[in-house]
Amino acid sequence: MLSVKNIVKQYASHRALDQVSLEIERGKIFGxxxxxxxxxxxxxxxxxxxxxxxxxxxxxxxxxxxxxxxSQIGYLPEERGLYKKMEIGEQVLYLSKLKGLxxxxxxxxxxxxxxxLEMAGWWxxxxxxxxxxxxxxxxxxxxxxxxxxxxxxxxPFSGFDPVNADIIKNEILELNKQGATFIFSTHRMExxxxxxxxxxxxDRSKKILDGGVDEIKATYRNNTYWVEYEGEYNAASAKxxxxxxxxxxxxxxxxxxxxxxxxxxxxxxxxxxxxxxxxHRLDEVIxxxxxxxxxxxxxxxxx
Amino acid sequence: xNKILLIIRREYLSRVKKKSFIIMTFLTPLxxxxxxxxxxxxxxxxxxxTHDKIAVVSVNKTLKDQLSSDKNIEYDYVNKGLDExxxxxxxxxYDYVLYLPEFDLxxxxxxxxxxxxxxxxxxxxxxxxxxxxxxxxxxLKESGIAQSDxxxxxxxxxxxxxKIADTGKEESSSAGASTIIAFIAGILMFMFIxxxxxxxxxxxxxxxxxxIIEVMISSVKPFQLMMGKIIGIALVGLTQFILWIVLTLxxxxxxxxxxxxKADVKKIAASAQNxxxxxxGTPAVSAAHGPMMDIQKSLAGxxxxxxxxxxxxxxxGGYLFYSALYAAIGSAVDSETETQQFxxxxxxxxxxxxxxxxxxxxxxxxxxxxxxxxxxPFTSPIAMVVRxxxxxxxxxxxxxxxxxxxxxxxxxxxxxxxxxxxxxxYGKKTTFKEMFKWFTYKN
Numbered sequence: 001m002l003s004v005k006n007i008v009k010q011y012a013s014h015r016a017l018d019q020v021s022l023e024i025e026r027g028k029i030f031g032x033x034x035x036x037x038x039x040x041x042x043x044x045x046x047x048x049x050x051x052x053x054x055x056x057x058x059x060x061x062x063x064x065x066x067x068x069x070x071s072q073i074g075y076l077p078e079e080r081g082l083y084k085k086m087e088i089g090e091q092v093l094y095l096s097k098l099k100g101l102x103x104x105x106x107x108x109x110x111x112x113x114x115x116x117l118e119m120a121g122w123w124x125x126x127x128x129x130x131x132x133x134x135x136x137x138x139x140x141x142x143x144x145x146x147x148x149x150x151x152x153x154x155x156p157f158s159g160f161d162p163v164n165a166d167i168i169k170n171e172i173l174e175l176n177k178q179g180a181t182f183i184f185s186t187h188r189m190e191x192x193x194x195x196x197x198x199x200x201x202x203d204r205s206k207k208i209l210d211g212g213v214d215e216i217k218a219t220y221r222n223n224t225y226w227v228e229y230e231g232e233y234n235a236a237s238a239k240x241x242x243x244x245x246x247x248x249x250x251x252x253x254x255x256x257x258x259x260x261x262x263x264x265x266x267x268x269x270x271x272x273x274x275x276x277x278x279x280h281r282l283d284e285v286i287x288x289x290x291x292x293x294x295x296x297x298x299x300x301x302x303x
Numbered sequence: 304x305n306k307i308l309l310i311i312r313r314e315y316l317s318r319v320k321k322k323s324f325i326i327m328t329f330l331t332p333l334x335x336x337x338x339x340x341x342x343x344x345x346x347x348x349x350x351x352x353t354h355d356k357i358a359v360v361s362v363n364k365t366l367k368d369q370l371s372s373d374k375n376i377e378y379d380y381v382n383k384g385l386d387e388x389x390x391x392x393x394x395x396x397y398d399y400v401l402y403l404p405e406f407d408l409x410x411x412x413x414x415x416x417x418x419x420x421x422x423x424x425x426x427x428x429x430x431x432x433x434x435x436x437x438x439x440x441x442x443l444k445e446s447g448i449a450q451s452d453x454x455x456x457x458x459x460x461x462x463x464x465x466k467i468a469d470t471g472k473e474e475s476s477s478a479g480a481s482t483i484i485a486f487i488a489g490i491l492m493f494m495f496i497x498x499x500x501x502x503x504x505x506x507x508x509x510x511x512x513x514x515i516i517e518v519m520i521s522s523v524k525p526f527q528l529m530m531g532k533i534i535g536i537a538l539v540g541l542t543q544f545i546l547w548i549v550l551t552l553x554x555x556x557x558x559x560x561x562x563x564x565k566a567d568v569k570k571i572a573a574s575a576q577n578x579x580x581x582x583x584g585t586p587a588v589s590a591a592h593g594p595m596m597d598i599q600k601s602l603a604g605x606x607x608x609x610x611x612x613x614x615x616x617x618x619x620g621g622y623l624f625y626s627a628l629y630a631a632i633g634s635a636v637d638s639e640t641e642t643q644q645f646x647x648x649x650x651x652x653x654x655x656x657x658x659x660x661x662x663x664x665x666x667x668x669x670x671x672x673x674x675x676x677x678x679x680p681f682t683s684p685i686a687m688v689v690r691x692x693x694x695x696x697x698x699x700x701x702x703x704x705x706x707x708x709x710x711x712x713x714x715x716x717x718x719x720x721x722x723x724x725x726x727x728x729y730g731k732k733t734t735f736k737e738m739f740k741w742f743t744y745k746n
Contacts, residue, residue: 011744012744048521050517050520050521050727070521070522075517075518075521076518077514077517077521079514079517079729080514080515080517081512081514081516081518082513082515082518083317083509083510083513084509084513085317086317094309095519095522097309098306098310098519098522099522139518142518143518
């Protein structure tokens, strides 16, 4: 639904985005990852039409991005706030009217969401009287109230307490089920890993990785397993099948991290060990997005 | 467009609903009416109620029994020595003891006034004028002029100034009245531009520090947000201004009809008449009285409709001109404390315009300085409303208005280019150089 094509954005002395292209499919949760200052926010500001690219184009449902799309995008910026002296209800109403909702429709939806997120009775409160977590709920409601097709959340869970983070996570999944497309922008991979279908990694204004989460993980698997057992075996016999990278002894049990040789399988490891030791568990070591991210960024820095 | 209206509505309502706005709006006219009431009351009381009883110890034969009393001052010649009077002053019902020694009429010296309290300036000058007049009359008599001739010499001349309008019609005018109107208009204009310009700046800073700005500009263009804020606050200013006028007029009308009873009005009228009868005796009163009549007459001659409408035009124009600059400043900083360095260059022309308008322009409303001050958009809002009561040729007015409109289109354009970048910059100390860079950024 959203195609970003060869975007270049140049600020006076540094290039924020350099030939970045992305393809975001309808109904997916897309993770836009990258360290601080990589260019994530610059890219989002272009998608939300806050700024314009120097070259390249963005297509929304095949159309070149224009003012009509503003009402179809919901954006929760990293730097977010509310008018301190304004009543909550008024405030959300104002923000959603700016997105093109009528007063009646907006009021109805605000009431629905306030009910749903246990915020009923907040209408006349002022922002100053709310805790930070409460404010973030209000901001979340304001972001999604106009039922945008595309919802962009910049560092969505930073500052949320675990309880509210969970509530918001569930709402996101529900909205996603109803067809909304999401973009998460974050430098904290672990917070969005389980939610994302697809990710793109941006580092120093360039896209360095792009793909489905499962595919990426698959390519970063390197045949490494954790094996936990009780007993002894002849280490020399393992030669040609696996190599032990790490050994730990915990309460009479042994935990080893092994790397399999090319085209060997976990079955072969087991058949070697089974006659000698009692196996407690065997896990494949799957790299987290965080590992991949760090690995990729580091490698980039060396080059 | 619809979005600008929504923004204007919010900016307007959120300010008008504030307690401080309501208090300011209703309290200020009460204060103004109250202050004028007090001034009027005390002036009236001051004129009618002072009554000083003075014991005159006159060693001087020429001046004996000559000083004449009236309702404000009572001269009582006593046949006692000065020392005795001084000693008994506190116990007696006299306020002061006046000592007139024997002196040469050509060089009078040694007149003394003793009192249990320090004599005021007006009493002092009153007595010295009375004595001077006696001496003058005495001298005239000595040179052979009869008392009857002297009486005939007393005349009072009031000059009625009239301005010949473009239409050829004569209009009553008075430098006094025009100056008063000019001062009030100038001060009001200065206050309004300052107060509401700074409100725009505060509003922008508030949006930046509360970080709502990013949420806002994902829905609206920075230009819409800026203009919405500027227009919304302008309407707040206009509302306040109109309410002040209406309320001040209402309150003073009500106050005059309710508080001042008819007897008092008669008394004031009587004292005013007294004033004109004793013109020579109390020049201070007559001087105050003369221009008063003039002012009333020429106030009627001034075209208030024109003054108010031109004032409103220049208020809106001047406010737009400056508030755009204030918006740009607000966008460039993170907190109000950082605004100092940018405020100076914006404040200077306004202050200069204000100071020059109230001094140079009121003295010479048709001079070169007055002309240029009322043309340059930095100073024209103040200078023009100050010049207005003196009469400004229509072509000058029109030219100044056109320049002002062009000026604010210019500042709004410049400010919007700085604003759109500035509002997204946090935690950086901004310099003028940087602001210029923002200005040149492409979208």
